[in-house]
Amino acid sequence: MFRLLVVAMVSAALATAAYADLLQTGGTRWVVLASTRDLDNAIGIASLYKHRFDDVRVAESSNGWLAVIAGPVSIARGAKAARAELWSAGGFPDDLFLSNGRSFTRTVWNSPKDPAIPTWSYKGGQPLIFTAGGMDIEVSHLAEGNIRYPTITLRKAGLVLVREVLKGSESFAENMNAEVRIAWFDRTAAEPQIIFSSYWNGAHCCTVSKILTNRGNGWASIEGATLDGGGYQLQDIDGDGSVELLSADNAFLYAFAPYVFSSAPLVISKLDGDRLIDMRWNFDFRRYYRRELFGWEYRAKLEPELWRRNGFLSAWLALKSILGESDQAWTVVLENYDRSSDWPSTICDASLRDGACPEEATRQVSFPEALRDHLTRNGYLGPQVAKTEETSKSPEQTSPARDNTSTPVPPEKSTFSAGTGFFVSSQGHLVTNHHVIKGCSAIEVRRPGLLALPANIVAVDPTNDLALLRVASDKGGYAPVRVETRLGESVAVFGYPLSQVLASGGNFTLGNVTALAGLGNDTRFIQISAPVQQGNSGGPLLDSYGNVIGVVTSKLDAVAALAVTGDIPQNVNFALRGASLYAFLLSYGISPVVRSSAKN
Known part of the structure; x- marks a missing residue:
């Protein structure tokens, strides 16, 4: 389940001056490939071009949009000629343009550099011998008649630790395409792992691999997949210091079209002990x-x-x-x-x-x-x-x-909903309803005009329908909490109801406190007449001075009430009291500013 949490009551300032590293004032310009408001969209586009330019990045523009930029490219023969050269190379949008970078305020994302992974190649002939990780490593081949198989042998102090043969990569001559790479695939192992691969020179295919790892009780060998082309790519996606193994799912090649028209989805694998784990369904890689x-x-x-x-x-x-x-x-x-x-x-x-x-x-x-x-x-x-x-x-x-x-x-539709939240500390803490985030595998906080941020759950109180989240955020504004409520006083609700239909900038409604208890005389809640809709859940209930006096929670089910009473209720909505919110925050180490009266 994936839900988007939309956040109100946040102040933020954007830089107005371009960063020096974004300015191109001489004979070079940035190639602007696309613009979007979604960071993941921008990074996905940028990743398509990372092998075509020295520098590919996502930059924030002064208008708040994100630009996918690459280059810089020379305009020695003029900007028109530079654009024509790009278009002639293919794979570029018709509306690309060149920019000197003055409208960009900051770099949001840089294309990550490939990890520095020691690599040795063996093309056949005499054995390749080198030292790495305190071991002597020998790459050679095993001959069985006219067939040659790549081999690797690890030795320490003259003793053979392990010897492996790539039986799936035979050759009928001494020329080979074997490769040894050493990297940390699993940091819990005793020492870095070794991936031994060989390409067998077939049409479109294939590379076979073995991963050698030492768990402290000797070396083990793990069979990798037989892969089209060059085999596994190595990248530390989740930033944990261990590289993941990236490949295309070769089951899609030739399955529905000839090779040249085939496409294959990405597969991410991770070494865990003595086995490779398929990470397609792991949330960390979503x-x-x-x-x-x-x-x-x-x-x-x-x-x-x-x-x-x-x-x-x-x-x-x-x-x-x-x-x-x-x-x-x-x-x-x-x-x-x-x-x-x-x-x-x-x-x-x-x-x-x-x-x-x-x-x-x-x-x-x-x-x-x-x-x-x-x-x-x-x-x-x-x-x-x-x-x-x-x-x-x-x-x-x-x-x-x-x-x-x-x-x-089509399968049954996946669940998606939106709610509202508001900040309660300068350290990025925010409050919403528990039912907004219940069962979620991912939560994102999005403020109008700003980038979505992943949120972590700090605490939940299902009984009072509260959840405390936190985002990595700069200091922002947050309202004080008022613990008492007066019958009949004016209140306001700000939130993001029906966010896929109504205004994306939020909705502001007015009303009054109509009762000092909720359904069934539940004194944790108050009843309000300010209109709320689906998506207002978790938003702040404010008094006329901007103090938070409650958390919008629910509305009366008009259809159910009609069935019971024969009448349709109007503007019967509920919010958790400010006193309950205050007690919840104190329980988890947050001391909000408290107002004892409506006046600031």
């Missing part, structure tokens, strides 16, 4: 996958024909499934897939034998049905994502342009 998805969708914006290619659609749907958004994605796939493709789409009605389907169990089906089966078999649909079901259209319901074969129905 944001990385979100950025990956934005990059894919930007590619499709530049090449709209991708939305008609079954190879692209299948991998895109897999990424959406990882993020719990397969319901929306199925609709796109079913509306856009290439029905004229002659690439065979099959499913297997039996268990695989040695990784292959028995010939008698192979059945020709439509692309959507084959895709649903493929995603299920490869873990994209199942316990992590709602299962899909099949339905068939009758010939009368099917237009001539569409087939009438069985197609998947």
Whole structure:
């Protein structure tokens, strides 16, 4: 479950002067590739270009938008010629422009540099011998007739610690493409790990790898996946000092299109002891996958024909499934897939034998049905994502342009909601309702015009429907708390009701305290007449001087009340008292400013 928490009552100031490292006043300019208000979107786009420029970054503009910039590029022959050269290279938007950087106020994100990983290559012939990590490492090959297999041997003080042969990477000559890399994959091990890989020189394929690790009781060898191209990329995504192994899911290659039109979703693996763990469903990497998805969708914006290619659609749907958004994605796939493709789409009605389907169990089906089966078999649909079901259209319901074969129905929709919160300390603490964040796997705080920030849960009080969160934030404004409430006094509510429909800048409503108790005379709550809607939950209830006198919690269910009373109630809403909020904050070490009267 993923929910967005929208925050009110925050003051913030933006820098107005450009940072020196963003200025390009000579014969160079930044290439502005895109602009957006979403940081993850910007980073996803920027990541597409990190191998094409020395410097790719996301910069904040003076108007609050985020610019994806790259370069700098020379304008020695003029800006028009520089743009033309970029367009001729391909892969750039038609609306790119060049900038001297004066409108940028700060760098929000820089493309991370690849980790410095010691690497040795072995091309065959005489053994490669070197010392690393206090060990002597020898890379050579094992001959079996005309076949050669790459080998690695670790020694210390002349004793052999481990010797491994890459049996899946045979060669019929001494020329090889073996590689040794040493890095920390698992910091709990006794020493850094060694990844031994070799590319077997096949068409489009393949690299085999073994990871050698010492858990303190001797060296163990872990088989890596057999991967297209150069094999695993290494990157410390979560910043914990251990690199993750990045690869494409090779099960998608050739599955729905020829190789050149195939696409494959990203797979992130992590070494844990003596096994590789698939991190696709780990929340710590969800944001990385979100950025990956934005990059894919930007590619499709530049090449709209991708939305008609079954190879692209299948991998895109897999990424959406990882993020719990397969319901929306199925609709796109079913509306856009290439029905004229002659690439065979099959499913297997039996268990695989040695990784292959028995010939008698192979059945020709439509692309959507084959895709649903493929995603299920490869873990994209199942316990992590709602299962899909099949339905068939009758010939009368099917237009001539569409087939009438069985197609998947989008999975049950994932939960998404929005609430309001407000800051209660200068250290980034904020309060909302417990029901706003209950069961969430991720919480983000978004202030109008500013970047979304991840929030951590500090404490919850389900009984009083309160939650205390914290974000990494600069000091901001927060209102004092008033603990007493007077019947009939004027109150105001500010929040973000129906945030996908109403104004994104928030809504302000007025009313009065209409009762000093809630439903069933529950004295923890007060009743108010200020209108509230879904999304106001967790917002501040303010007196006429700006003091917080409560936390907006709920509204009376008009339909249920009609069934019981025969009448529709109007403006019957509830807020938790300021006194309960004050006691909650004190319990967790936060001492809010307290007002004993309405006056400031």
